[in-house]
Amino acid sequence: MDELYNRQLQEKLLAIYKTLLTMGANKEDAEDVVQETAIQFIQYIDGISPNEASAWLYKVAIHKYYDLLKKSRSQHKYLISFRLEDLLELHTPETIIMQQELQQEIVTQLSSLSDKEAQLILLKYSADLSLKDIATLFGTTDKTIKTQLARAKSKLKQRLQEVYNGGKINF
Template identity: 35%
Template structure:
């Protein structure tokens, strides 16, 4: 990647990725770190990337990196001191554990879905993106996204009933 036009193009694409991450309500510092890691991976694998649509590749790498970081940082820690526990309502720690267990159940079922279905469900319901935004990220038509979401919801419900009924 020696051409200055290629570097300018990469810089524009990375700026788009940064703006997209900020739209997802990712903090400025985290978005910068994610973009830096994405740029590093792009430069590292530049020769093996075969897609003409670099933007979608960069966004996918950035989102995957964010998911990985989120998973690492979202472990539940209940190391409260006794005086802190007394000030909390009695059911608050239980609510925390229940919501964590509920999310664990959802992640378990999501892991059994096809990657495309898992991805559209997460983008729609976790990140609360609109159909056209999801279509742009995944480089698919809006109607295809709607179809995938309908199928993904149906498959998710089927797996949920099998596992937790």
């Protein structure tokens, strides 16, 4: 593999690592899954289309993470988390407290969605995957993913608005 391809692969594996953390994996488990995914990618590199490499990496990593979760039955549902402060650049004490409260509420509401709905939202908005990559990951079309994502986003928005007494929340 050439230098550019190596760098791109490292960047993609780092993004997958962050996605796994977002899905609730602890640091060690995320590192293990990324390492196993990288090894498997190298083993099967000749059979993977360059256009589908990113989706292939995500699909394998997520499946490996789910396998890990199945092995540790003590966790019934993975914790969905992300850092809202990474998305916003407001740093007054009031906004930090409000952001923390909103972040906790988003985590709570994401956890109340189905696993697939939460995954779609996280893959699109946290991992920044394209609809095409997400569709490849789920073995469907990007139109189907667009529809499912819109429904999941609408459901999340509705639940957040209910919590905030009908206040306007823009996504």
